[in-house]
Amino acid sequence: MSAQYRNAVGVSVMHINIVGAGPSGLYFAYLMKKTWPAWRIRVFEQNAHDDTFGFGVVLSGRALSFLSDADSSIVDRLLTHMQTWSDQHIILNGKRVVIDGSSFSAISRLVLLEQLQNICMAAGVEIEYRRRISDPARLSDCDVLVAADGANSAVRDAFPQQFGTEIIDLKNYFAWYGVKKPYPAHTLTFLSRPDGAFCGHHYRYTPAMSTFVAEVDAQTWTSSGLADMSEDQRRTFSEDVFHATIDDGAFIDNRSIWRRYRIVKNKTWHHRNIVLIGDALRTAHPSIGSGTRLAIEDSIALWRAFQAEGSDIFATFKRFQSEREPVRDKLNRAAELSIAWYESMAGKLQMHPLDFTYDYMLRTGVMTQERLIRDCPHFMAQFVAHAGA
Template sequence: MRLDRVAVLGGGPAGLYFAYLWKRRHPEAQIDVFEQNPEGATWGFGVVFSDKALDFLRADDPETAEAVSARMEHWRDITLVHRGERVALDGVGFSAVGRLDFLIQLTARARSVGANLRFGTAVRSVDELAGYDLIVAADGVNSLVRRTYEGDFKTSLSYDDNKFAWYGTTKRFETLTQTFVETEFGSFNAHHYRYSPTMSTFIVECDRATWLRAGLAEKTEEQSRALCEKVFADTLGGHPLVNNKSVWRNFPWLWNERWSHRNMVLVGDALHTAHFSIGSGTRLALEDVIALVKALEGEPRDLRHALETYERERRPVVEKLVKAAKTSAAWYERFPEHMKLAPLDFAYSYITRSGRIDASQLRAMSPRFMARYDASSSASSISR
């Protein structure tokens, strides 16, 4: 098996990182990355990672990990705001970096090893890639490769019912914060965190009934932004929300039972999605790339076996995280019901939502929060 010519569809984190890793390890190979958008164009604002999420990168590629970490914002707690009360969940660390900043870094690294980056180049048909030894589909939820061969990949796609819109803001938040508010239309939630010294991501979410009552189905992008600024006026403290393709969407659950077909292989969001509430989408994409590179190098004589190895060894890890993401997303689908709880009970429900943390683990991880929670529970028992 010779991978002299490799085509990568998609110039997001997964595509750029594969191009960098493979060209660095195999300088004789020709790596062409096709990205339909111009260089420097991206949607969204910040990319968030859980506290330990870059450990895998430090183990396999410490140089890139250090370059990314140097540009990140870090914090140690999560803050929940419910009924106007702030509840800190200590020991739940995260880091974030601007999505554009992250892409600029990965673009520079891919170029530094000689990858051919073709921005502003739309591939209309897989037939245009004839002659490549390997095609890596890193082109997201709307992947051309996957859509062309959905039956072969055994693709399934479904959507959450909640609506969300992705904004930025100049307001700086010291931690990843979840703010829940009641309005005349219904309940809204905002996921917000800083990703640079001067900018934060601000994701607004609500159930469909609230979205319809607020008239958001008919509002323009600018009108929606204005309404969200009003709903979260206290949280924003006079700072504006910033649009960047900030349209209302339903979260897509994408899964493929087969990860490769012929000489084509899926990575990142072209392969699977994980709800933004657990902050693992970009991590999963980069880990897919590392696993794919290892499998290709481990089976240098047989591409089919290499791609089967990639799927066999990577699938259990991805399935576990996707399962946790679905459990987390299910909690958000019912967050107006959870808001009936008192703030500390609400916070406990939130932090245990994915099923991966129990009370004993939480006492070790978040001792200050659990001390408050246990004291509150004891006081409630006594009063009864």
């Protein structure tokens, strides 16, 4: 049953329910309430307000400018909590290559959520914590139901045929840890050992803390014995593998479970009055940009579609999919190439570090040699000198 009604001056007033208070649900809620203060915007979240997983999330310079276009005040708030850097480092078997010319920031996921919660509350969004929605029918007293409930979305999974959901488990295994060491830049550490190929993606998100994502290919998962270990043993083993990178320190656990990346795709992004955003809609491989950034961009795209179409929700959903899908498709193609690169990393770990880094930079087809020369002149000068030697 639709809850849409007209207020005293005959303007449509909508009631929007959002499942999930992650970055996509909260930012969408905020933008909608700010634009249409009379609309009722409610968010339902299974966890408490300060429960979170993961450590720091990365936002590229481009992601920040997207956020700023939608609302510059949020970027000002976030910047005071962010760590920023302009180089990327690749360390192959102990040899470091510096790639200049990028612009990235990272922030603690908990702080990001706190900031988003604060702006939502100030705008008048209603948020109910500790309220798990298992059956979307229980929230049908609204005009629009937004599924922002993450990669394992219960709302989406209630209609797999209607959304045309496809779930693909990738081959590599990974776990997300924290580490008490502030790395100077976004760094990828690759190690070739007798028991396999290992990769660590690490970046600081506070002056003292970094996120550390450890990754192995399918062959290494078995050959190193990781497959047969408990989670505690896997953490200790990973500390040993990366001991030089973490200064013989310890990995901090926060639901840090080794798993395979799961790619979620949906053919149709809406069904009846339900629309999918963020990880519920599509997950992204972190190697081509953070899921957080993509989730927030989805919220902005759906909000813009509402701005263009008003309370005609079917026109809004159609516009959202037709305008956002080409961008997501382009990223998906880049992600597929990046995934293939990581799945075959073992065969590349004997390359010269500069050749390896060049190969890495061009892996998705998005970066070209011309762009590298323009954007990363310092790295390219070294590469050209090495290639010509």
